[in-house]
Amino acid sequence: MKLVGKTKEQVEQERLKRLAEQVRAERNRKLAETDWMVLTDAPIDEKKREAILRYRQALRDLPQQKSFPLDIKWPELGLL
Incomplete structure (x- = not known):
């Protein structure tokens, strides 16, 4: 039997x-x-909620980044 790596x-x-x-x-x-x-x-x-929704959408979109998964551009939520 020959094993192939x-x-x-x-x-x-x-x-x-x-x-x-x-x-x-x-x-x-x-x-x-x-x-x-x-x-x-x-x-x-409402203004903060909209920022949170944009942040969450950016997180969900991570796998569509061209450099995924090697070079991720993580979104930032910022200070609320």
């Missing part, structure tokens, strides 16, 4: 897949941190 391309694809999973996990954590801020009864004014 993985090609460099296969190894790189697996590495990118793991990295993408890590980035998505961090993204999901950041979304979860702001979940309460978008509830209708959250004590946040």
Whole structure:
């Protein structure tokens, strides 16, 4: 029986897949941190709520960045 190792391309694809999973996990954590801020009864004014919604959309759009998952441009929520 002959064992065949993985090609460099296969190894790189697996590495990118793991990295993408890590980035998505961090993204999901950041979304979860702001979940309460978008509830209708959250004590946040409309201007701040709009900023939070833009931030959350930017987080959801991370996987569409051309450099994903190697070079992520993380959005910033800023001071509220």
